[in-house]
Each structure stands twice: as C-alpha cells, then as structure tokens.
Amino acid sequence: MPEVVVDIAAGWATLLLFGGGLLLLRAPDTLHRVLALDVLVAIVIILLTILSYLRDVSYYIDAALALALLALTSTLVAARYVTRGGPFS
C-alpha cells in the first residue's frame, strides 16, 4: 500500500479514539461505561492493525489479538458484576 494512505488511516483512527473518549466521558451508567470501553478496545485494535501495516511488522497484530482476548474477559466479568454484584457470586 502507498505510505500516504496508511498515514491518513492512522490519523483517522486517532480521531476515532477521541470520539470514543468523548463517549466514555458522557456515559451516565456502569453499563454505558462497559460498552464505551468495548468500543474503545475495538478502535485500539484498528489502530494497532494500521500501525502494523505502516511499519510492515506482524507483532502489533499479535498484541491486538491479546487485547481482544482481554476485552472479551473483562466485558463478560463486568456484565456479570452488573447483574449479580460480583464476578464469582
């Protein structure tokens, strides 16, 4: 890919990160915060993928895989916390 396209995509994804931060600041509730953090993790995965294209290195996508795994676990535990008051109860 041309370098300019990937540069523009990285800048765009950074702007999306600001939008996700605005969403997190406007959240009135625990579940809204959980949802906003889920969306923020998705945007960070997009950013890491674009960074991997930019530098032509595959390690950033592996980091994105680990981040997706952590996001799934944290979302499940936080949803369980909202429903029952604790992750193991």
Added chain:
Amino acid sequence: MILDVVGAALLGVGLLLATIGLIGLLRMPDIFHQLHPAGLVTGPAVIVVLLACVATGSAEIITSAVLVILFVLITSPLSTHAIAQAALRRPRSRP
C-alpha cells in the same frame, strides 16, 4: 497495483464503518439502541480493516490477521450479547 487499490478501499470502508458506528453511539438515547452501532464498530469495522492485510503481501501479517478475524467473529457477538443480557436483568433499584 490492483492490490494497493483494494487495500486502500478496504481501509477506507472499515474506518467509515467505525465512524458511522461512533456517531450512532453518540446519538442513540438508550443502551439497547446503543448496542446496535456498537456491534457495527466491534464487528464489521475491525474485520474489514483486518481484511486490508492482503495489500501488504507479507505472510506473517496475513496469518496473524486471519487469526484475529476468526477471534473477532466469535467474541464480538458474545460481548454484545452479554451486555444486552446484563442490561435486561440488572436490578432496577440500583442506578
């Protein structure tokens, strides 16, 4: 050359999907309404951006990206479903 165009188009479509989902998230009033654009950001936007790896032509990047695509295909509906069920079953007295 063709691969470059395809990769740039996939990157643009993925970021456009993420932008549309984020605008929807900022405009929707309720958590059940907000789950729909959130599913757009966490599912198709990530997958389309990861599909743009065909333009890099590097085997390592394509292998890792296919793994992440399979993982996201499984986990994105799971997390959305967990949030929806928690919103449905949470106790009403607590904010």
